[in-house]
Amino acid sequence: MSAAKKSESVRKKSAARKGTVPKLPKLEPTDDSAPKFDVFAASKRSEIMRKVKSTKNKSTELRLMEEFKRLGVTGWRRQAKLFGKPDFLFPKLRIAVFVDGCFWHGHRCRNTTPKDHADYWRIKIERNQARDRAATEHLEALGYRVVRVWECEFKKANADLLEEKLRPIVDAFRAAQKNARK
Numbered sequence: 001m002s003a004a005k006k007s008e009s010v011r012k013k014s015a016a017r018k019g020t021v022p023k024l025p026k027l028e029p030t031d032d033s034a035p036k037f038d039v040f041a042a043s044k045r046s047e048i049m050r051k052v053k054s055t056k057n058k059s060t061e062l063r064l065m066e067e068f069k070r071l072g073v074t075g076w077r078r079q080a081k082l083f084g085k086p087d088f089l090f091p092k093l094r095i096a097v098f099v100d101g102c103f104w105h106g107h108r109c110r111n112t113t114p115k116d117h118a119d120y121w122r123i124k125i126e127r128n129q130a131r132d133r134a135a136t137e138h139l140e141a142l143g144y145r146v147v148r149v150w151e152c153e154f155k156k157a158n159a160d161l162l163e164e165k166l167r168p169i170v171d172a173f174r175a176a177q178k179n180a181r182k
């Protein structure tokens with residue numbers, strides 16, 4: 001066994017002992033783009049991509065914006081330069097909101113992991129999940145409450161779930177308004 005291989009295996013073992021997530025192999029820089037290397041024929045890949053839909057598709061973010069408007073919540077910022085890039089940041093309320101795609105971020109509601117190249121998808125999804133956890137921890141350490149909304153929570157059947165998830169934001173917003181009026 002080479003020295004490099006040996007240290008890799010030691011590192012993995014120690015990560016497993018600590019219960020931390022081992023660093024996953026580098027695939028590509030962004031978490032929601034199509035695979036850059038050609039493991040699929042173009043037609044096959046576009047078929048898969050149609051099925052799995054991207055995380056950061058505009059429609060879920062727009063739908064969340066509509067929810068905020070409906071609930072009378074304002075004051076969010078987009079593209080805040082914070083680790084993990086929250087989709088919405090409420091700086092005054094110290095709340096960061098993510099809208100996560102169920103496939104890419106490994107929500108258990110989905111059972112659509114393609115059978116072909118299952119390892120590829122699993123590694124990619126686990127890597128996203130590890131990054132999500134790291135971002136949440138980082139933001140919480142900065143004093144933010146982190147709210148993660150799943151894509152599937154925009155389904156009509158999950159309206160109550162979404163309402164519940166957004167309630168802390170609504171409450172914090174109203175409390176801040178009350179304080180401002182005092």
Ligand SMILES: [Zn+2]
Nearest residue numbers: 102107109152
């Ligand atoms: Zn889901």
